[in-house]
């Protein structure tokens with residue numbers, strides 16, 4: 001390829017991710033440039049994102065650029081990528097995953113246990129709300145929106161006692177020192193795809209897809225595929241109170257843990273796990289679908 005154009009959102013994290021892929025492609029001898037775009041998701045970040053709903057808000061403008069040939073690839077946080085891409089688009093690969101855990105950030109308190117009764121914790125993810133509620137029902141969980149810097153600023157201004165964010169974003173932006181606790185996944189089960197990057201292309205760009213496959217991390221691609229299969233089988237969007245996290249076991253099997261919480265808080269948290277060999281995508285998908293079936297049997301809907 002002569003020059004590869006990466007369409008990217010212009011938040012600091014999105015730019016970091018695009019630069020990261022640029023560097024990986026340059027190492028392989030390609031010339032790469034960036035095309036910065038503002039998405040609908042960015043425009044409404046500070047408003048009612050979770051109400052407007054859903055997946056795809058950060059993705060659509062980037063897809064338009066691919067469609068029109070203004071760009072060749074789009075780099076996404078896999079967590080924000082819809083389970084099923086629109087007709088004509090494909091996920092060319094998933095890269096090696098950064099830390100998949102959720103992190104607690106707080107100027108004053110060193111852990112969740114150290115938070116006083118009724119402390120105010122910021123997050124807008126329904127998944128984090130239901131998981132936090134199960135751990136500490138006394139906490140006051142308040143909405144928190146905006147990109148990473150905005151969220152940290154709101155915390156530092158005193159609007160919250162603590163906030164919960166993805167560790168991956170903090171690490172990528174050199175803000176790791178702000179992490180008080182990276183939650184054990186068994187305590188705060190991550191979202192499907194959290195910490196991983198996916199590269200989207202037009203499905204008809206076979207040569208480009210071939211080239212991008214060399215950047216893939218096969219193990220992380222398979223495990224995140226299993227996680228995404230749980231979301232897909234649950235009819236999932238990122239506004240669902242659903243967690244799914246897959247880990248390779250020492251014996252080479254893939255173990256998936258999934259959790260679902262009732263947003264109204266009337267039913268207890270449902271947690272399941274399943275284990276299988278997952279050497280290919282069909283097996284990974286089947287494992288995720290099994291976890292989803294177990295969730296439903298246990299009362300998730």
Ligand SMILES: NCc1[nH]cc(CCC(=O)O)c1CC(=O)O
Nearest residue numbers: 077079165166168169194195196
């Ligand atoms: N939904 C927003 C979003 N999408 C990806 C990340 C962080 C990095 C990642 O998971 O790859 C975040 C922020 C957060 O959840 O705190």
